[in-house]
Amino acid sequence: MLRSTTTFLIAIAIFASSVSAQETPPTVPESVQQMEQARIDAIAKGSRCAVGVFGPQSQGGGSGVVISPDGYALSNYHVVEGNGPFMKCSMNDGVLYDAVIVGIDPVGDVALIKLLGRDDFPYATMSDSDVVEQGDDCFAVGNPFLLATNFQPTVTWGIVSGNHRYQYPSGTLLEYADCIQTDAAINPGNSGGPLFNGDGNLIGINGRGSFEKRGRVNVGVGYAISINQIKLFLDYLKSGRIVDHATIGATVATDDQGEVRVSNILESSDAWRRGLRYDDKVTSFAGRSIRTVNQFKNVLGVFPKGYRVPLSFERDGESMQTMVRLTGVHSTEKLIEMIEGPAVEAADPTQEKPATSSHPHADWYEARRGFTNYRFNKLHREQVWQQSVAAMGDFSKVTNRWRLKGVDSRKKAVQMVLSDDKSGIEIGRKTWVLDPETELSDQVLPENTGGLLIALHLWRNFLILGPEKFGDVSYFGSAPLEPGDPKYQIVVATRGTVESNFFFDSDSGVLAAIEVFPELDSDPCLLRLTDYRQDQEISVPTTFEYSSGLNSGSIEIETLEFLK
Structure with a gap:
């Protein structure tokens, strides 16, 4: 009896203990709770600036992400293609905003649009995509299969499966160079949307997935255009132009020993003028080691037309280093024709397309051949010019002849009358x-x-006449003159048959350099303007440093007179 009672009491104790255990939930370690909250916060941060992109009648669909408080947003070119100049964009605040196209990069599959109606949009923080490593957390935000009917985007979490991937061109234009591979689900409708790192900072724009042979569903292999590539193109896109990628004017191939060698080169290219020849071994390009053809294409593919980058190569065991200027993959007219079609003979290139005149935001768009939206080009050109006038003064008041006297780097007397x-x-x-x-x-x-x-001659005339009267003048974007230089705001001007680039300091607004191309297939004249001083309410440089190819020199200005 005692044994039976003892057994019964033990059973009751076990049952009571079990009930007590069920009533007391297990303790979750604080570190796990912090990780969970950090993920929730990152997703909330990223979702606030994600947008759904639709056609003007809310048809079709894709994704995008706002990158500035005044509404500039990134998407894919293939998302906005065919929408016309205006579209609709949803955000998770429940509002459907009007948006206008700004600029396109058809080769890199990037588009810049601008949401309208606010100047305090939530926007993404752009990170450094070059430090992204395999295995890093990441997540995609977007509108796959147009599921976000309530404007709340879909979030998919994953890891970075690889970085610096190369995807061969699709059709005649699209090429994904140096992109990020992820297993975060990217499906139709995610195109143009953001890829964030685990902290909710922007590392790429989603665009391609492995769908072709497996149906239109995600298989865990998606690709995002790196945000570092887009940073190089961003001001080019803000120019309202159709932006082109760069070529070195040469092709490379792998030889029998697995080395990357020049397989063809144009004698009109800057690379040829800098000494690169057929069968030279390419060892480094733009500061990155080159061991495969894809590595070379990866690095080349992230640059816009016009950049100058370092190139290292070997010939007969001798190493050589030089700087090469990158030209466009397409001629200007060829690229325009591929996007806009052939030019209409005798058509006015500034004539506005009538279909947009009745739109409530029609003043945000201006059509002109060769431009995605000419209004933004004029806007940024004027901003650069007004900052320059504020920094250097109004040269339209000194229209007489200018006489400058000084001495050059060889101690010879110099006199200029302009x-x-x-x-x-x-x-x-x-x-x-x-x-x-x-x-x-x-x-x-x-x-x-x-x-x-x-x-x-053009320096003086441009300062006096300004962009409205000088000739054909447009805003180009921003780029350094040399690797390591700060980015300058660039205005491109054509007067007669000569094209010139005017480089303005992005911070001060001072004109820092002029690059003149009298002959397009020859070395230009680069004229750097430094050591400014005040003279009759205007600022003028006292040092002119000029170079063309391997030739260079300088002139120190001692006096400047404005003649009657």
């Missing part, structure tokens, strides 16, 4: 004068300078 149509320079006992009856491009003077006198 005017509207007839400018001249005297160095030592030699004099060169521009003939106003002859094309500027035929007067590359003095010899071996690439057109120093043309650069000085």
Whole structure:
């Protein structure tokens, strides 16, 4: 009996203990709770700035992400293609916003749009995608299969499966270079949406997945355009242009020993002028080691037209280093034709398309051949110019001839007289004068300078006339003059048959350099302007540093007179 009672009491105790255990939930370690909350916070942070992108009648669908408080947002070119200049964008605040196209990068599959109606949009923080490593947490936000009918985006979590991936061109344009691979689900409708790191900072724009052979569903292999590539193109996109990627003017292939060698090169390319030749072994490009053809294409594919980058190569065991200027993958007219179609003969390139005139935000769009939205080009061109006038003064008040005297780097006396149509320079006992009856491009003077006198002549006239009167002037974007330089705001101007780039300091607004191309297949004249001083309420440089190819020199200005 005692044994039976004892057994019964033990059973009751076990039951009571079991009930007590069920009533007391297990303790979750604080570190786990913190990790969970960090993930929730990161997703909330990323979701606030994600957008759904729709056509003007709310048809179709894709994704995007806002990157500035005034509403600039990134998406894919293939998402906005065919929508026309205006579209609709949803955000998780429950509002459907009007948006307008700004600029497109058809090769890189990127589009810049601008949401309208606010100047305090929530926006993403752009991270450094080069530090992303395999295994890092990441998540995609977007509108797959148009599920976000309540404007709340879909979130998929995963890891970075690989970085610096290369995807071959799709069709005739799209090429994904140096992209991020992820297993976070990316499905149709996610295109153009953000890929965030585990902290909720932007590392890429989702665009491609492995769908072709497996149906239109995700199989765990998606690709995002790296945000570092987009940073290089961002101001180019803000210019409202159709933006092109770069080529070195040469192709490479792998030889029998697995080395990357030049397989073809254009003699008109800057790489040829810098000494690169057929069968040279490419060892480094833009600061990155090159061991495969895909590595070379990866690095080349992230740059816009016009950048100058370092190149290292070997020939017969000798190592060589140089700087090469990248040109466009397509000619300007060819790229425009691929996007807009052939030019209509005798059509006015500034004529606005009538279909947009009745839109409530029609003033945000201006059509012009070669531009996605010319309004934004004029907007940024004017901003650069007004900052320059504020920094250097109003040169329209000094329209007389300018006479500058000084000494060059060889200690020779220099005198320049610059005017509207007839400018001249005297160095030592030699004099060169521009003939106003002859094309500027035929007067590359003095010899071996690439057109120093043309650069000085255009410098004066541009400052006096401004972008409205100088000629065909447009905002180009921002880029450094040399690797390691800060980015300058670039205005491109054509006067007669000569194209020039004017580089303005992004912070101060001062004109820092002029690059003049009298002959497009020859080395330009680069004229750097430094050591500014105040003279009659305007600021003028006292040092001119010029270079063209391997030739260079400088002029120190001692006096400047505005002649009657």
